[in-house]
Amino acid sequence: MEAALVADFLxxxxxxxxxxxxxxDVIVDTAWTNNKGRPFYVVRDWLLLDIMVPSDVEDDLNAMGLQPTVVFANTVVYDSRVRGSRVGAIRSSFQRILDGCTFESMHTSYILAGPGTRKHVSLPALQALENA
Known part of the structure; x- marks a missing residue:
């Protein structure tokens, strides 16, 4: 079952x-200017994942100013914390703001570079991916 969830996710x-x-390089320079000390990633091969959660969980997230959406990216072009690229995929925490090509979680900005996709996924599918 877990393999089927991951396959559908991917x-x-x-x-x-x-x-x-x-x-x-232009995206990175602009991100340094716009983020004013806030950590950020420039990512490619990204997915916006609208997580289907129970209504009580969604209500709790909304009360915190969050939406049940995360970014999953296969490629981290730039990580402001290490001032360079990094190996491996990355997943954000829940969305605070989505403004154009910038996705913000509570503490980090993700600049969405190039083409990506958006889809709905179940919470078990997201958890299965993290366990894969």
Whole structure:
């Protein structure tokens, strides 16, 4: 069952979106200017994941100013904490703000570079991915 959840997560239909189309160095320079000390990642090969959660969980998130959406990215082009790229995929915490190509969680900004996708996934599918 867990393998089927991960397969659907990775290969099931998702709605195509466009992120920031500028070259990586321009995106990084702009992110340094716009984030004013807030940690950020510039990511590619990204998915916006709208997590289907029970209504009480969604109510709790909304009360905290959050939405049940996360970013999952296969490629981290730039990590402001290490001032360079980093190996491996990354997943954000829940969304605070989505403004154009910038996704903000409580403490970190994710600049969505290049094409990506958006899809609905179940909480068990997200948990299965983390266990894979």
């Amino acid at each position: 290969y099931g239909y998702s709605f195509p979106l466009e992120g920031d189309g500028q070259p990586d």
